[in-house]
Amino acid sequence: MSVYQPPIQSMRFLVHEVLRAPAILAEAGWDEVSGDLFDDVLSQAGRIAAEVLFPLNRSGDEEGVRVEADGVRMPAGFGDAYRAWREGGWNGLAGDPAYGGQGMPALLDTLVTEMVCGANLAFSIVPGLTQGAIRAIAAHAGDALKDAYLPRMISGDWTGAMALTEPHAGTDLGLLRTRAEPAADGSHRLTGQKMFISSADHDLTDNLVHLVLARLPDAPPGTRGISLFLVPKRLPDGSRNGWAVLSSEQKMGLHASPTCVVSYEGAVGWMVGQPHRGLPAMFTMMNHERLFVGIQGIGVGECAAQSALAYAREREQGRAPDGPRTPGRPADAIIHLPDVRRMVLTARALTDAGRALAAWTALWMDRARHGGDPALAEEAEDWAALLTPVIKAAGTDFGFEAAVLAQQVMGGHGYIRDNGVEQLVRDVRATQIYEGTNGVQALDLVQRKLTLHGGRPVARLFAAIDAAARDLEAEPLTRDIAGPLRDAAERLRGVVAWLAEAGARSPLAPAAAAADTLKLMALVSYGWMWGLMATAAARRPEGYDRAYLDGRIGLARVFANRLLPETVALDLRIRSGHDSLFDPGLTDDLAALDG
Amino acid sequence: MSVYQPPIQSMRFLVHEVLRAPAILAEAGWDEVSGDLFDDVLSQAGRIAAEVLFPLNRSGDEEGVRVEADGVRMPAGFGDAYRAWREGGWNGLAGDPAYGGQGMPALLDTLVTEMVCGANLAFSIVPGLTQGAIRAIAAHAGDALKDAYLPRMISGDWTGAMALTEPHAGTDLGLLRTRAEPAADGSHRLTGQKMFISSADHDLTDNLVHLVLARLPDAPPGTRGISLFLVPKRLPDGSRNGWAVLSSEQKMGLHASPTCVVSYEGAVGWMVGQPHRGLPAMFTMMNHERLFVGIQGIGVGECAAQSALAYAREREQGRAPDGPRTPGRPADAIIHLPDVRRMVLTARALTDAGRALAAWTALWMDRARHGGDPALAEEAEDWAALLTPVIKAAGTDFGFEAAVLAQQVMGGHGYIRDNGVEQLVRDVRATQIYEGTNGVQALDLVQRKLTLHGGRPVARLFAAIDAAARDLEAEPLTRDIAGPLRDAAERLRGVVAWLAEAGARSPLAPAAAAADTLKLMALVSYGWMWGLMATAAARRPEGYDRAYLDGRIGLARVFANRLLPETVALDLRIRSGHDSLFDPGLTDDLAALDG
Structure with a gap:
């Protein structure tokens, strides 16, 4: 069965230990946002997600929407759930106080949104699109429109x-x-x-x-x-x-x-x-939605990773290859089988790094919000510009991968509808397509974002990874993780230079390399996030299960040893260029390809 | 829209030019199987697939089966289609003539089966399971049971x-x-x-x-x-x-x-x-079904690859990055966009190599059928043992990948049901799970098949790849393809040796490496098949479109440059061993992983 528990410990660890968000927000002029507020809001949102939204996920899928003469009918329960959402004030969490919003940080909103998405992806679309529309109206509409619409949209009316x-x-x-x-x-x-x-x-x-x-x-x-x-x-x-x-x-x-x-x-x-000038105005909404859709993928990944682990710890089939782990039982739980562990750990490692990258970006946006510091604002814009296509495409591609892995862990039980995991695969598949396909995101990265401001945003990324690698090296528990991260970042640095050269010769080259470059950048960025998480865990902060902290370092090692090697293949494939895709033997329109 | 045209030219090319099957079968004692017979049967089967089975694919998905008091009802049209199948004599194509079958080669049966699967995966399950049951009964039942059941099952009654x-x-x-x-x-x-x-x-x-x-x-x-x-x-x-x-x-x-x-x-x-001794007897059926399920994946891959190409040649959005290809139109067809070409060519390259590998294996089984030559029989058994898990797992994993790629090429139009491609994704997903999950196939490969007879089957593979690489090198048109193939095969050779050493230290090591090893072997085998296809195309045989033959070489180059690089990453990941999956920080049952 699919399960969804709010990942509160992971979110608290990220906010307090990895990002040290309360202190950074205070520095950036946020007076009213304490660490306790973060914890309280996350707990309350987690309850809504797990208790109100998640129970409607399967039934909503089964019933579906219908179009009647006077409009669209949502599935049973969605009206009550939306009322609870609205009346709880959730819709205005990050909204402008001038129009009735609560003005909370984007970081908090990101984490709350992820729980909504993980519990019920279809439901999440309603508030998710509203938030983007609010931003476009706030940024581009005249005062009369803003006064008429923003208060009602921020309230969720x-x-x-x-x-x-x-x-x-x-x-x-x-x-x-x-x-x-x-x-x-x-x-x-x-x-x-x-x-x-x-x-x-x-x-x-x-x-x-x-x-x-x-x-x-x-x-x-x-x-x-x-x-x-x-x-x-x-x-x-x-x-x-x-x-x-x-x-x-x-x-x-x-x-x-x-x-x-x-x-x-x-x-x-x-x-x-x-x-x-409608398209630039629409992009205010679309840029928000791209981050939102990435978070959708991460939310589904969370539900998938939890569901895979819960099943694998319960289902008893076969024996561990090195001898029984539970000799008194007729079989071992499949979590002891290496190939099942591989799938469960991969789903978890991809999900948590995606959350961290989305949170990193949200915190930067928050740092620029109240401050008069133009350097902070510039850096925030750089991070958002560079990472938006990565969060959108990698969050959704890896969310899909996590869902497919969870289904595979469950075997035939993952294929039947009752268990709910096949729905995750079907639902999250849309996120790779809408809001600009992931191919469009990849083109945005290679054609615009990597070269923006002379490459300043990507230079910030390399500097941040250097710093993270130094921290990993300084701590014996995490020293072995630094090398693979540095190597992967060097590969990306080489590819960025190669793209500039190859792109000067033919605009086909970056376009042909786009999807691979985005995945390379995603793996490097995720590896960086695992570096930050491992370093934070190695500090042994109070208030977390010791096993949870050990697990952070173990997962960072899984990522370094098992996920980062793909960067070598991506590097090779990118440098193979566009020639093979346009091989003269294939003809211009590939007409003779089939037969 | 999903489309399905019988891939007759590709099948003929494979049978006559790549495998030179009619001559080889004649050598092996098959008197009655001419090249013309192959062509005739493939054409007729293609018509049934495209005209009878494919039109029922969407409607069968929409209607589904239902259980009534007296049994299961199939969707509308399936009864008539099955009658056409049975009355056409298709069910007994490869059946034993002693029980009323036509005794045709497994190679021909494989290709006919692929067309059935590509046109209607749900339908294919009925004859596909019947064939396996026939084999188990023929191999293990007593004469009374054989006489009572085989004629009626071979006829399809x-x-x-x-x-x-x-x-x-x-x-x-x-x-x-x-x-x-x-x-x-x-x-x-x-x-x-x-x-x-x-x-x-x-x-x-x-x-x-x-x-x-x-x-x-x-x-x-x-x-x-x-x-x-x-x-x-x-x-x-x-x-x-x-x-x-x-x-x-x-x-x-x-x-x-x-x-x-x-x-x-x-x-x-x-x-x-x-x-x-029921399990070994059942394995007679299961081994047949594993090949069948691999063919299911290849069939769906064919439908997906065709559908992606047809859509990409028709849909006009945007412009080629190096300038308009159709300046008189408001936009270029998306086949001119490098990232779309990447997806279309990948789906095609994966599908055709899968077909070739299944056909190679079937032809070896045929070579052993009539002959008294024990060396041929031994070699046939080696190939079938080694390649069955690869064909099953790679055929279905790459079939799924092709379907997901086709859906991505179509964007939102690939996500809605009417267009039929999302059904391919949902249908083929089962093939990665049933008949032994692909994880089970991978364990079969690393724990049994690689070490079988002291590694004799995999030694045959390396020898065959050496020969194929020499042929590629001897022909200027294909010389550049040999190097990547040799390099990938060397990686596999190194991994096989590493697995033996690591497995001697811990049985966890091969199990942890299983999925990656299977994918490595699949890519090497598929690269080998592209080598054979390129060599055959470079001979410029009569009776094929010239552009088709050029396309074979172009696709071989795409495979070498864009698909084989992944072998580098797989090699690294395999050699990272099992330690990270069993990192002490992760705990034995991963209990503290979530939070």
Whole structure:
């Protein structure tokens, strides 16, 4: 069976010992955020996740959503769960106090969000998209729109969604055709059809808001002719706006999350930001969502890792190869079988490092929030820019890997629906695709982020890894972990230089290397996080199980010995270049490949 | 959309140019198997696969099977399709002519089976299990049972299934408890409950046969106390035997294949083979099924690779990084994007090599069938023993990878059910689990097959790779492919030696290295197959598209440059040993891992 326990000890260890967040936040001008507050909020959020959201995960998958004449119906229990979420004040946790939010750090919000995602991925989409819409409105809308919408969205009375994709325009938004005609009152009328809109409609709240990309009549073609509009479900007078959900997709997973085709038929919208500058405004939302989706992957990874371990400790089959561990029982628990340990430890090692990297990034964003220190702000922007594609793609790829491993640990029992782990595989698979496929993230990394500001962000990464490796070397318990981390970082450094040279010769080279480069950077970054965790554990802080701390160092060693070797292969594959993909024998469009 | 075209050109190329099968079969005493016969049978089977079975794949998934009071109902259309299969004589293609079969080579049967699997994985399970049951009965049952059952099973009038798993006994069959009491007439009465029985019941035929593992009253405990019984649905007098399907599992995929819990309540069975020697007899079936399941993975990989390419050539989004390929269109087809090419080519390269390796093995089994040459028979046994776990695990792991890649190429369109590719992911996932999980296959490889006969089978592999590399080097078009293949084979050779040494120190070492060793051996074997294919293509045989032949060499280069580098990482990971998995900090049962 799938299980979900809030990973409170791991989160506390990360906040207090690895990141030393309370002290850093205090330095950065956060007066009111004590360590106790972190612990209290995490405990309360963990209870909601485990007791309210997790029990609805299977039933939501089985029942699914349905489209009725007047809109989308969520599965049983989701309405009550959302009410508990909203009434508990969770929706405004990190929201701007000027609009009724609690102004808590992004770090805390990240960890709370991860628990929601781990307990019920489909549910998480509703508040997750609302948070991104809030950010885009706050950053780009005029005061009237902000005053009208932000308080209700921060409270959770209204939710948010984003409407980008059209049937012929997915990754390539420059092709989109939805039109926005100016009206006399300064609003616009939107006409067109959008698809793949998550949470476009539901019955959790009375109203909700779409952020819609559309073209003004005088728009130039391509991405520089797209504007952004706020299109609510209900107009200020309470009447229904002119759009309708035509259908919700039947999907591999996320059955409890509507994925809608929406027809806008002269729907009233208000422009957010400047004409033709909608895409940069939308990216305020998308950058938030990319971090959120990475956290979705990490949350599912947590549920998968827990489920795999629980099953492996209980299921008795066969004997350890070096002799029985429980001679009085007819068989040993399979956790004693090396190949099962490999799978359980891999799922755990990937998940915890992903959480740490997302938390690192969130803390940097917090450090810049209150401070007038421009150096801090610059560094925070560098980390967020560099790590967003890594957290999105690696968080979801490794979340998928963890779910597949958990299913494999359970054998046939992992394949049947009742046990819940196959749902994790189906659900998390979407996260590798939506919010920019992981291939798009990889291109963002190699084409933009690695070369940003002359390579300043990635230089910060190498400096941070050097410091982490020195700390590992200074402590006998962790000394052996430093070498593999340094070697892997050197490989990445070499690849970054190679990409610059090869890219100067052909733009095909970085694009062909993108996915491998992102994975290389992810493994290096995860190895770095394990370095930080091992160093923190070796200090033997109070307040944690001793076995838990020993386990941190053991997992860091697993990561160094078993996960980092892949960096050698990635390095080789990247340097093999793009020639084989464009081999003349393969023809330009690969037409003769099949036969 | 998922597409399935019979890969006739690729199969013909393999049979005639890569394996030169007709000549080799003639040498081995097969008089009646001409090259034309191969081509005719493949074409006819391809039509059934594409025209009869593939159209039922989506509808079968949507409708699923259901259990009614009198048994299992298959989805609409499956009855007609099975009738076409049976009446076309397909079920007896490779069957023993003494019992009404056509006695065709296993090579031909392998290719026909792959097309069935690629077109409709759920359907393939019915004949696939029947073939294995036929083999076990033919090898181990007495003449009366053989005469009564083989003709009807070879004709397809009756089907077969195997009943091994019990709730507490999956991989560890030694724990099973189903009992068999001798009756006065020489038959037995079976009592117990089995689960995860594929095709335990259906409405395609009037009768079917379970091969059931059970314990005699005097059975010693463990695997040496298990006997094998033939338990039909209908007794010879036409009456219903004493077992019933209690339920069929709700699964992630394979919805059109029943996976049953069966209760045996004094069911009549006849022993197959010797008392307490049921497990070796069952392995006659299981070894066949492991090859079959590997072919299932290859078949799904074929459908996935075709679907990915078809979509990528049609879908227009974005522009090639080095400039527009179709300036007159609003966007280029995504096949011109390097990361999409990477995914499409990887799916294709993995699939075709898998097919070649399965065909190689089948041809060796054929070479031994008619001959009195004991050297050929010995070599055939070596190849089958060594390659069965590789074909099973790599065929299914890479089939899953191909399906996931195809889904990723299609983005959101790959996640919705209508397009059919997400079903491939859900369906093929089972093949990595059933018939011995891929972890079990890996243990079979490292604990038994690599050391079999003093390592004679793996020595044959290295000799064959040497010969293939020499051929590659002798031809300017393929010379560059030889080096990576030799290097990868050397890595495997080093690992085999390392495993022997490390295993002598601790039995944990090979078990910890098992999955990585299997993948290493799979990549080396697949690289070898690409070597054979490239060499055959460089000869420029008549009767193939020139672009197809060029593509073979191009794909071999893709495999050498982009897939073989992983062998470096596997080598390193294997040699890191088992210590990190059993790090003292992790504790014996990993109890403190989560938190």
